[in-house]
Amino acid sequence: MVETPETSRDDPNLRMAGMSLAAPEVRAWFAREVLPLETILIQFLRRNWRDQSEIEDLLQEVYARVFEAARREIPETPKPFVFTTARNLLINRVRQQQIVAIESVADLETLGLAIDEPGPDRNAVARDELRRLQAALDRLPPRCRQAIVLKRIEGLSRREIAQRMGIGEGTVKDYLAEAVSALSDMLYRESSDLRRQP
Numbered sequence: 327m328v329e330t331p332e333t334s335r336d337d338p339n340l341r342m343a344g345m346s347l348a349a350p351e352v353r354a355w356f357a358r359e360v361l362p363l364e365t366i367l368i369q370f371l372r373r374n375w376r377d378q379s380e381i382e383d384l385l386q387e388v389y390a391r392v393f394e395a396a397r398r399e400i401p402e403t404p405k406p407f408v409f410t411t412a413r414n415l416l417i418n419r420v421r422q423q424q425i426v427a428i429e430s431v432a433d434l435e436t437l438g439l440a441i442d443e444p445g446p447d448r449n450a451v452a453r454d455e456l457r458r459l460q461a462a463l464d465r466l467p468p469r470c471r472q473a474i475v476l477k478r479i480e481g482l483s484r485r486e487i488a489q490r491m492g493i494g495e496g497t498v499k500d501y502l503a504e505a506v507s508a509l510s511d512m513l514y515r516e517s518s519d520l521r522r523q524p
Contacts, residue, residue: 352396359404360392367412374416384419388412462512466505473501474509 367388371381391411401407463471469491476487484502488495 349397352393352400355396355400355404356393360389360408363405363408367408370409370412371416374413375419384412384415388415391415458513459509462509465512466508470501470505470508473498474505477502 364385368381368385371384371388372378375381375384388408388411392408395401395407395411463474466474472491473487476482476490477484482490484495484498487498491498
């Protein structure tokens with residue numbers, strides 16, 4: 327059973343975090359609006375985080391952040407708020423580990439979520455990142471590029487990619503590993519080079 331502020335108010339760790347002191351309406355809101363999202367939230371975390379053994383911890387951290395924010399002000403649109411919180415948590419974890427992981431990019435559009443429009447500065451940064459990613463994809467060997475596009479953009483399984491490309495699943499695995507490694511190297515090297523420039 328997943329620990330929630332409602333079900334674990336006697337937990338001393340949660341009490342120390344102030345969760346058990348929240349108003350009853352926040353606990354009721356959490357149980358009514360957030361807990362029903364658990365299944366798709368777990369799917370989202372599994373799809374976007376490479377270390378599956380950390381999923382339960384990530385889920386609990388998302389819950390804690392959402393609950394803490396709701397203690398200050400209950401979000402008007404819970405689902406986008408929960409998934410934006412999860413996405414930001416994953417981004418922060420990636421930054422802490424100083425790695426670039428394509429699977430850590432949250433694909434909120436596929437969840438049908440409406441989130442606040444980003445400002446012009448974030449749009450410009452996002453367009454620049456997309457251009458860099460497209461340029462990096464264009465530099466991949468054609469079969470590696472095809473495999474990574476089928477996996478990460480079209481969402482196909484290794485078996486489906488193998489069938490589509492007319493190759494074995496082991497070869498697909500090799501192409502995907504080579505593509506992720508090359509993309510990480512290209513994108514991380516460019517980011518490092520940009521940070522070093524005066």
